[in-house]
Amino acid sequence: MLGLFKKQSRKSDTDSSGSSHRKQTSDARSDYQRYVGRKMLFMFVMLALVIFLGAFIVTVGPLEVSVIDVYKILFSRFFPDYFINADLPSQVVWNIRLPRIVAGIMAGFGLGICGCVMQSVLKNPLASPFTLGISSGASFGVAVAAVMGVGIISGPYLLVGNAFLFSMLCAMFIIALSSLKGATSETLILAGIAINYLFSSLSDLFHYFATDEQLRLMVSWGMGDLSAFSWSNFMLLLCIFVFCTPLLYLKANDLNIMVIGDENAKSLGIDANRVRMFCMLLASLLIATIVCFTGTIAFIGLVAPHMARMVIGSDHKYLAPASGLLGALVLIVADVVGMNIVRPTIVPTGIMTSLLGVPFFMYLILKRKRKEFW
Amino acid sequence: MVKITINDLSFGYASTKILENISVDIHKSSFVSIVGPNGAGKSTFLKCINKILTPDRGDIHIDRRNIRQMKRMEVARNIAYVPQSSNRVFPTTVFEMVLMGRRPHLGWFSNETDKEKVWHVLEEMGLDELALRNFDELSGGQQQKILIARALAQETGVILLDEPTSNLDIWHQLDVMENVKWLVNNRNVTALMVVHDLNMASKYSDRILMMKNGRIVSVGDPVSVLTCENIEKVYGVEAHVHTHEGIPYVMPLKQRGMTADA
Numbered sequence: 001m002l003g004l005f006k007k008q009s010r011k012s013d014t015d016s017s018g019s020s021h022r023k024q025t026s027d028a029r030s031d032y033q034r035y036v037g038r039k040m041l042f043m044f045v046m047l048a049l050v051i052f053l054g055a056f057i058v059t060v061g062p063l064e065v066s067v068i069d070v071y072k073i074l075f076s077r078f079f080p081d082y083f084i085n086a087d088l089p090s091q092v093v094w095n096i097r098l099p100r101i102v103a104g105i106m107a108g109f110g111l112g113i114c115g116c117v118m119q120s121v122l123k124n125p126l127a128s129p130f131t132l133g134i135s136s137g138a139s140f141g142v143a144v145a146a147v148m149g150v151g152i153i154s155g156p157y158l159l160v161g162n163a164f165l166f167s168m169l170c171a172m173f174i175i176a177l178s179s180l181k182g183a184t185s186e187t188l189i190l191a192g193i194a195i196n197y198l199f200s201s202l203s204d205l206f207h208y209f210a211t212d213e214q215l216r217l218m219v220s221w222g223m224g225d226l227s228a229f230s231w232s233n234f235m236l237l238l239c240i241f242v243f244c245t246p247l248l249y250l251k252a253n254d255l256n257i258m259v260i261g262d263e264n265a266k267s268l269g270i271d272a273n274r275v276r277m278f279c280m281l282l283a284s285l286l287i288a289t290i291v292c293f294t295g296t297i298a299f300i301g302l303v304a305p306h307m308a309r310m311v312i313g314s315d316h317k318y319l320a321p322a323s324g325l326l327g328a329l330v331l332i333v334a335d336v337v338g339m340n341i342v343r344p345t346i347v348p349t350g351i352m353t354s355l356l357g358v359p360f361f362m363y364l365i366l367k368r369k370r371k372e373f374w
Numbered sequence: 375m376v377k378i379t380i381n382d383l384s385f386g387y388a389s390t391k392i393l394e395n396i397s398v399d400i401h402k403s404s405f406v407s408i409v410g411p412n413g414a415g416k417s418t419f420l421k422c423i424n425k426i427l428t429p430d431r432g433d434i435h436i437d438r439r440n441i442r443q444m445k446r447m448e449v450a451r452n453i454a455y456v457p458q459s460s461n462r463v464f465p466t467t468v469f470e471m472v473l474m475g476r477r478p479h480l481g482w483f484s485n486e487t488d489k490e491k492v493w494h495v496l497e498e499m500g501l502d503e504l505a506l507r508n509f510d511e512l513s514g515g516q517q518q519k520i521l522i523a524r525a526l527a528q529e530t531g532v533i534l535l536d537e538p539t540s541n542l543d544i545w546h547q548l549d550v551m552e553n554v555k556w557l558v559n560n561r562n563v564t565a566l567m568v569v570h571d572l573n574m575a576s577k578y579s580d581r582i583l584m585m586k587n588g589r590i591v592s593v594g595d596p597v598s599v600l601t602c603e604n605i606e607k608v609y610g611v612e613a614h615v616h617t618h619e620g621i622p623y624v625m626p627l628k629q630r631g632m633t634a635d636a
Binding site for chain 2: 027028029031032035119120123124125253254256257259260261263264266267268269270271309313314315
């Protein structure tokens with residue numbers, strides 16, 4: 001509470017009071033260092049947990065394979081000369097379990113980081129990666145493919161291709177709206193909701209006319225499931241990841257500033273509209289790619305950023321990766337529970353994430369101290 | 375020496391004119407207050423200078439460079455803006471808030487030098503103990519000082535302030551004004567402040583710019599601007615002006631007519 005005014009008189013004070021001030025100063029700085037240290041520690045623990053859990057989950061499944069055998073199988077893929085394995089367990093571990101975990105980590109990370117970005121650029125805690133209508137666009141695309149059997153690409157990628165096309169279409173419409181009219185974040189959210197309703201109704205129309213088999217395909221796709229992911233998709237998803245996430249992360253500082261409002265951002269040299277469009281475009285690309293392989297896993301993108309924010313505050317240099325890590329963590333845990341809770345039935349991932357994530361999130365909201373982040 | 379030249383500036387939204395034909399020179403390291411009734415275009419004027427809004431007509435030069443030809447980032451390196459308030463959706467720490475002021479000087483990320491500068495500003499303003507506090511939990515006075523600290527961290531030659539004292543008690547009003555005055559005197563900063571309190575403007579500023587309906591009515595030192603005639607003309611208020619230690623103080627007496635009409 002001491003202004004510069006006071007400071008001037010303080011300068012003439014005796015040495016002792018000067019040194020006491022210096023002591024306070026170093027206190028504030030060391031507090032800050034500890035604060036940053038805690039954030040780094042949290043991130044490290046999260047990363048370690050994701051890796052550890054991934055390594056653990058790969059050993060769990062309906063087919064009994066011993067832990068040692070699982071790792072023998074995994075290593076044999078890299079060093080084929082040293083390990084020889086039975087065929088069936090090898091197929092299960094390498095082609096079913098591992099891709100599922102990799103998909104879970106990537107999808108969760110992508111949803112988390114995009115949710116964080118969307119909330120910040122739209123300045124709205126209710127925003128999620130699906131605010132721009134991506135999920136309803138994708139399910140419409142799937143409905144078109146399932147019922148009419150038409151899409152931009154045919155064959156095994158018919159569904160995926162259509163989902164991607166229509167989700168990007170929705171996102172691009174909203175982004176175009178923001179570029180043409182210089183729309184505010186409120187307008188964008190409203191437009192997103194409108195688009196959501198439009199495509200939901202269109203999908204419902206297809207549901208109404210679909211046969212049982214087609215309906216089943218559409219509904220199960222809508223629940224969100226990691227099992228559709230296979231190694232053949234991995235490289236594509238990885239490329240999009242490697243392209244989008246670093247670019248989004250480079251905007252961390254600008255995202256910090258976006259939160260304080262467009263005019264304030266402009267006064268700090270940030271062209272708010274341009275940053276918003278850039279981030280929405282990258283996030284949409286990433287999310288559309290994830291959604292078309294996994295279906296809509298709705299809860300994580302909304303909630304992972306909030307969880308991360310409660311723990312480490314809202315500096316995007318830490319918040320963005322932490323949201324991603326938390327998203328990955330929640331998703332793989334939910335998925336492994338869903339796979340094993342009512343064997344041999346596999347509960348779809350999207351259902352399980354909400355069933356597990358909601359109580360945990362409620363707990364976090366209720367126990368949160370108002371004054372601090374921790 | 376002239377720091378900012380404003381030449382024939384006009385700005386409007388669709389059909390309504392907000393600013394009309396404003397021309398004025400602002401001298402280096404001077405403290406200029408902008409006063410006038412609500413809706414006179416004072417805040418809009420500041421936002422035009424800061425390139426937040428683009429004027430319809432007219433030019434603004436800072437250090438003889440036209441801001442139309444400057445990138446937004448470049449403007450931000452020369453002009454800092456202290457908003458009336460800052461409403462955020464998500465909690466931000468004081469340190470992060472002040473660190474934002476370094477953005478115009480950064481590449482992609484803040485480095486240790488920038489953090490050191492933020493610490494320096496915080497210590498200088500006696501705010502370092504608040505560094506990890508959440509901005510929203512602080513009092514109005516503290517928030518205002520942190521917004522000023524952010525402008526200071528921006529290290530600009532010009533600081534624009536939009537009613538920085540509007541919801542502060544008199545102790546904090548004086549504190550903010552003293553801070554700005556100190557910057558003007560010791561750091562050669564040029565300060566442009568929109569303020570409603572005529573007495574604060576009179577006590578601290580070198581020049582007062584009186585506006586009404588988007589036009590400048592009177593510019594000059596406090597004694598020449600804050601006259602009974604000007605106040606009656608601009609605000610529609612009959613006032614008594616008395617001078618204490620060479621500074622005019624305004625005591626409003628009664629309204630003339632219903633509102634200050636054009």
